Amino acid sequence: MKMKKLLYFFLFFCFFFNANAQTASIESADKKYDSYAYADAINAYEKLVKKGVKEERIFQRLGNSYYFIGELKQALVYYKELFNINENQEAEYLYKYSQCLKADGNYTRADEALDKFSQKAPQDSRAILFLKNKSYLEDIKGNSGRFDIADAGVNSADSDYGSTILDNKLVFTSARDTGSIVKKNFKWTNKAISTLYTVKLNNDGSIDEPVFFHKRNLEVNLNQSTPVFTKDGKTMYFTRNNSVNGKRRQNENKITFLKLYKATFIDGEWKDIQELPFNSDEYSVAHPALSTDEKILYFASDMPGTLGLSDLFKVNILADGTYSTPENLGSEINTEGRETFPFISEENELYFATDGRPGLGGLDIYVSKISKEGTFEEVQNVGEPINSKQDDFAFMINSKNRNGFFSSNRDGGHGLDDVYRFTENRRLICEQQVSGTVTDQETGEVLANVTLVLFDEAGKVTPVEAKTDANGNYIFLNVKCGKKYFIRSSKDEYLPKEVSFAVKKSTGSVVMPIALEKKPKPIVKAMPVVIKANSIKPVKVNITIGTDLAKLLNIPMNFFDLGKATIRKDSEPKLQKMVDMLKQYPTIKVDIRSHTDSRSSTESNQILSDKRAQSTKDWLISKGIDAGRLTAKGYGETQLVNKCADGVKCTEKEHQQNRRSEFIIVSM
Known part of the structure; x- marks a missing residue:
């Protein structure tokens, strides 16, 4: 009897010990996840799964961890398990699940998940954008085939991304092994710290071997990436880990966020490195871009006022070198998803990456023309082959020769992320010519000097006025595709008339004849x-x-x-x-x-x-x-x-x- 009691006690002790050990393991994994050490969190959670632990929260966080480091196919494995355990998940998991299904090429099931997401979160801009255009794949197909792409020739087995041009040299970010005795890793991915490299672009299309970009002042034990340079080459804005005097700085939760820095080129070196004043220890500010006149700095951040996981913001660079208060670019651009890696072309177009709009999977690259008033025109997916089922980002283009670079973690690359070069062979701009002849409805006689006003359905397009010539003909040039328009016509002795028509999403022309009815002549009877x-x-x-x-x-x-x-x-x-x-x-x-x-x-x-x-x-x-x-x-x-x-x-x-x-x- 005594032996039996001892056996029960031993079994209870083992159960108690295992339960406490399991709880400690989960808490340790949670701590890694909460501090953005996703690679370490994945290792800790997967050990628990192998031991048979099937808690819903573990699969949620495993899916999220792989999602945030861009490994969407692996994230899909755990999101599937999550929905097998309990299909009634929060809307955000449905959205991430749909993105991972796209990464696996399953667009039918992805759209089914988006339908469920839209039912759960009808006010979410991502749901509104999806429901508004369920034929988004057809639109993307229409925008595709405009680029020839190739490996940029600078990639390694590690992560290479975020390129720009300075003095006919490509400057990019790489986490490649430098051969250091001590190799420092970035906790987010558990991969090597990334820093800036440069490579000369030769006229014959060949490239030299990549070398450190100004090793003396910029090679530090901190992640640094995505530089942008002023046209005179004397000022650089770039992204770096939060640091003071070259040492990483953490907030009270021991998290190191990203910040923007400014450097000045003095005597052949980048010196006077200054932290920008709108940075914070409590959120990230990253990936700078300059406006064409270099008076506005764009960037990505998750600062207060962000609509989603990260948004695009801008600040004015004032004449005295100070900066205005950061301004969110608003819901015309930002969603509840991730908006990041902005770039402004010489034609005043905003290119950026987001997973918040109907796309091919992961981050897709989109473009929107910035108007003279600073507003944004229609946001369009740039299509394949720039975009893929995986993450595509860090797009930049030379507006004169239509050559450029972008980054992607698509299948078939050298490492985690790779830099690709491209040539754009057909512009995305879709415009139509609208023309016609105005006649008398009864006699068919052509009518000269008829005033016509063109405007769109939402009244967002400034009305454009035209008049018919001696042959009754009129023409409106550069009418944007894919919208419904109205033409209002008027002429003395004729009744005003308004006609509507839709412009297809393809370049071409629309012929819109208009027949006017004469005003009835009053019977002269008093x-x-x-x-x-x-x-x-x-x-x-x-x-x-x-x-x-x-x-x-x-x-x-x-x-x-x-x-x-x-x-x-x-x-x-x-x-x-x-x-x-x-x-x-x-x-x-x-x-x-x-x-x-x-x-x-x-x-x-x-x-x-x-x-x-x-x-x-x-x-x-x-x-x-x-x-x-x-x-x-x-x-x-x-x-x-x-x-x-x-x-x-x-x-x-x-x-x-x-x-x-x-x-x-x-x-x-």
């Missing part, structure tokens, strides 16, 4: 009527077909609340004048016409004006006017009385002139 205006004694006037009774009776142009189609109570006494007039002269027939200003969309304005015209007709009928004497029609924003079209800045008073109701005599 009818004397007596009216009371503004409580003054009765006045006898002559009315004709085409007379607007609202103006004659001094009835206000608008008697509706903003956005509504119900007549306000305070407007009814004034409208009663119309009732009295129509009852006094029972042979008069009236066409009720409702107009809006150009604000809001064309479609909603048309619907609103239709409702208002019908509401006015119904009100007059309710007051005893025969329905057969009334017609009603809404014209939306098609018959503006001034310049205030979409995109034109106008005062409230000017917009008010377009919000009007008319009561036009059509018979008497």
Whole structure:
């Protein structure tokens, strides 16, 4: 009996010891994960999995660890296990799972995961972008095939990435083994510390052997990468681990983040290395890019105000050498995913890498034209072969010869990341020419000097005006592809007309003929009527077909609340004048016409004006006017009385002139 008790005690002790050892192992792995030591965390978690531990959180973190070091296929293994344990995961795991499925070439299942993600997080910009364009693969296909790519010839068995050009030399980042006796590793990947190398680009296309980039001042035991140089070659901005006097610096949680530094080229060396003032020990700031005029510095960061895991920001470089407050580039560019590695071309295009938009897998490279006002035009995926199923990033291009470099961890490379060179043989810009002939609807006669205004559905495109020539022809050049547009035409003696059309996502032309209808000529027949205006004694006037009774009776142009189609109570006494007039002269027939200003969309304005015209007709009928004497029609924003079209800045008073109701005599 005593022996049995001892045996039970021994078994309990072993169980207790194993349980405590397992708990300690999990805590140790968690500590590595929380400090961004993902490679070490992977080793610790995988040891637990091999021992049979199947906790949901372990598979979550294993998947995330591989995801963050760019090994998406291995991340997929653990995300699959995670969803086998419990398919009801947070939305973010569904999104990462979809990215890993793409890396494995399974776009059908990836889109199924994105559908589930969109149901769980409908307000997430990534869900909105996916639902808005489920045919994104077709769009990417249309943008593909524009580049010839090749190995840059500088790659090693380790990580090589983030290239730029200085004095006909390629400057890039590498974690290659330098042959040092002591090899320092980066905890994020457990690979060698990365530093800057340079290689001469010869005119015949060959390259020399890579060497350290200014070894004396920049070769330190810290990660440093992604430099950008001013055009005079005297100033460099670059990324480096948080450090003081060459020693790594950690925050209170013992985490070392990335920071931006500035160096000046003095007497053949990079000196006066300064930390930029918007860095912090609590977040990373990395991967600088300069605007074409070198007055704006762009970068990636996860600082407060970031929409996702990392966003793109900018600061103004002020005349005295100081910097403005960092400004997030906003939701036009940033998503809840990762935006990183910005580059500004000489044509003022922003190239960047993100996993937050519908793409081919991992980080894809996108481009957006920066307008003169500083806003961003449509963001487009640059397509294959630049983008792949894996991570593609650090794109830079010479706008003159269309040559450049980018980085990728795609299959078939030398190491973890590799630098590739490319030549762009076809531009991404997609524009169409829109033209046509304007004619008389009845006779077919061509009409000269017709004014036409082109604008897009959202009113984001500044209206462009054209006039028909002597042969009735018009033309609009450089119309962006893939949008819906409207042309509003007007000419004296003709009714205004608006036509809509869609421009396909391919370069070409659109022919849009327009036929205008002549304004009906009023029957020259005068009818004397007596009216009371503004409580003054009765006045006898002559009315004709085409007379607007609202103006004659001094009835206000608008008697509706903003956005509504119900007549306000305070407007009814004034409208009663119309009732009295129509009852006094029972042979008069009236066409009720409702107009809006150009604000809001064309479609909603048309619907609103239709409702208002019908509401006015119904009100007059309710007051005893025969329905057969009334017609009603809404014209939306098609018959503006001034310049205030979409995109034109106008005062409230000017917009008010377009919000009007008319009561036009059509018979008497």
